[in-house]
Amino acid sequence: MLYSKSFIFTLREDPKVAECVSHRLLLKGSFLYMISSGIYSYLPLGYRVLENISNIIRKHMNSNGAQELLMSALQPIEMWQKTGRDQVLSEVMFKFKDRKNRTLVLGPTHEEEVTEIVKKHISSYKQLPCILYQIQTKFRDETRPRFGIVRSCEFIMKDAYSFDVDEAGLAVNYDRMLSAYQAIFKECGLNFIMTEADPGAMGGNVSHEFMVPAEIGEDVLCHCEKCDRHFKDMSNCPDCEAKLKERRMIEIGHIFKLGTKYSSAQEALFLDNTGTRKPVIMGCYGIGVSRLLSAIVETNYDEKGIMWPKAISPFDAEIVCLDEKLLAQAATLSETLEASGFKVLLDERSEPAGVKFNDAYLLGNPHIVIIGKNYANSKKIDLEIRKTRQKLSMSEEELVNFLNNEYGK
RNA sequence: CGGGAGGUAGCGAAGUCCGGUUCAUCGCGCUUGGUUUGGGACCAAGAAGCCGUGGGUUCAAAUCCCACCCUCCCGACCA
Numbered sequence: 001m002l003y004s005k006s007f008i009f010t011l012r013e014d015p016k017v018a019e020c021v022s023h024r025l026l027l028k029g030s031f032l033y034m035i036s037s038g039i040y041s042y043l044p045l046g047y048r049v050l051e052n053i054s055n056i057i058r059k060h061m062n063s064n065g066a067q068e069l070l071m072s073a074l075q076p077i078e079m080w081q082k083t084g085r086d087q088v089l090s091e092v093m094f095k096f097k098d099r100k101n102r103t104l105v106l107g108p109t110h111e112e113e114v115t116e117i118v119k120k121h122i123s124s125y126k127q128l129p130c131i132l133y134q135i136q137t138k139f140r141d142e143t144r145p146r147f148g149i150v151r152s153c154e155f156i157m158k159d160a161y162s163f164d165v166d167e168a169g170l171a172v173n174y175d176r177m178l179s180a181y182q183a184i185f186k187e188c189g190l191n192f193i194m195t196e197a198d199p200g201a202m203g204g205n206v207s208h209e210f211m212v213p214a215e216i217g218e219d220v221l222c223h224c225e226k227c228d229r230h231f232k233d234m235s236n237c238p239d240c241e242a243k244l245k246e247r248r249m250i251e252i253g254h255i256f257k258l259g260t261k262y263s264s265a266q267e268a269l270f271l272d273n274t275g276t277r278k279p280v281i282m283g284c285y286g287i288g289v290s291r292l293l294s295a296i297v298e299t300n301y302d303e304k305g306i307m308w309p310k311a312i313s314p315f316d317a318e319i320v321c322l323d324e325k326l327l328a329q330a331a332t333l334s335e336t337l338e339a340s341g342f343k344v345l346l347d348e349r350s351e352p353a354g355v356k357f358n359d360a361y362l363l364g365n366p367h368i369v370i371i372g373k374n375y376a377n378s379k380k381i382d383l384e385i386r387k388t389r390q391k392l393s394m395s396e397e398e399l400v401n402f403l404n405n406e407y408g409k
Numbered sequence: 410c411g412g413g414a415g416g417u418a419g420c421g422a423a424g425u426c427c428g429g430u431u432c433a434u435c436g437c438g439c440u441u442g443g444u445u446u447g448g449g450a451c452c453a454a455g456a457a458g459c460c461g462u463g464g465g466u467u468c469a470a471a472u473c474c475c476a477c478c479c480u481c482c483c484g485a486c487c488a
Binding site: 034 | 410420422436437438445446447448449479480481482485486487488
């Protein structure tokens with residue numbers, strides 16, 4: 001893709017509305033557009049990252065037997081009244097009346113709706129277990145949106161729901177989702193921490209949270225630097241007695257064993273193998289997909305900009321062409337790399353080298369391929385690794401091999 | 410919802426105390442022409458503003474007064 005034709009508009013100055021790193025860099029690099037406080041559009045660059053993250057999630061959900069669906073965001077208030085959560089979540093729900101004067105909600109989460117769907121379609125133990133998931137926009141009327149897309153009023157979540165005949169089945173699915181989560185966050189390049197957590201307004205008795213250490217985190221864990229372990233409480237480390245330090249965390253995922261809270265209230269029942277009617281046993285599993293962008297930037301940046309992990313970066317390589325006489329060669333290289341399955345951004349603008357390099361650092365694609373005087377003199381490409389700023393010199397063929405190796409192709 | 414800071418061109422800022430020949434200014438970006446091209450270029454000529462919104466005070470308001478809206482930060486809240 002040509003830089004000059006793509007929807008990229010980097011800012012030279014820091015945007016005034018953004019204080020935290022991820023918010024600042026995502027706006028500065030034109031990944032996001034802020035409509036209003038807590039309301040954002042994803043521009044093409046940001047959407048590429050979002051899709052990459054979503055596809056990693058899909059891969060791991062699908063391979064663990066979950067099936068993707070897409071539920072409505074508009075929900076009648078009645079289903080919320082069945083579980084009493086119209087009261088519990090009253091403050092955060094966007095509510096309004098339609099032309100028939102019926103009260104509708106913009107879904108802040110989907111336990112009630114998925115339970116209605118399962119109630120309608122599942123009637124026998126033979127249809128269980130079953131896991132459904134979606135990647136969808138949620139709406140929450142936050143009292144104080146902040147840190148860009150870390151806490152916003154409209155955000156994208158992956159929410160999965162498991163349905164089982166008994167607790168043993170739930171335990172199996174819960175463990176599968178738990179390890180899928182670990183694989184997802186690892187693949188996204190995150191250094192995450194998993195802790196047991198309080199189920200809160202979701203209900204149920206077991207839950208685990210996935211967190212990423214970051215200054216702007218809204219949660220706090222206690223950290224033993226010696227053992228590198230995290231605890232909920234501020235008592236001394238149970239292993240080495242060392243004093244604990246508070247560490248701020250961004251919550252990126254939360255999974256719950258719900259039990260029958262929703263299935264009982266909404267009468268999502270099935271017949272077991274003895275002909276007895278029972279509520280299905282549920283679990284739910286959430287990932288803050290849009291928030292992951294922020295969490296990843298908060299933990300992968302330097303003074304020049306973003307350093308996207310390979311698996312989710314908008315492009316695999318950015319070619320910086322520094323000599324307009326070499327544009328044709330740069331375009332050919334771009335085509336060669338694309339033919340090998342790489343996503344390539346070709347900066348062919350007639351800007352000074354410094355502008356191009358600084359934009360490349362800001363955008364944070366992992367490989368910067370430089371076509372300039374070394375290419376003119378000796379056909380050598382200079383490859384700069386964004387994260388380490390390491391510079392390598394190689395031929396075109398060596399570059400293809402290098403990238404193939406990097407991406408395990 | 411409490412406390413603090415702020416709103417002037419697409420972005421970033423000065424001007425606001427002390428109203429008026431610096432009042433609409435500067436840098437970046439944008440347009441046109443030329444020069445440049447391995448690290449945020451240079452020269453020349455341009456376009457772009459109801460100074461957040463609405464009321465007041467005054468001969469005169471970006472500037473003073475009142476109300477409201479919006480944004481950021483801290484806290485409370487938070488699936």
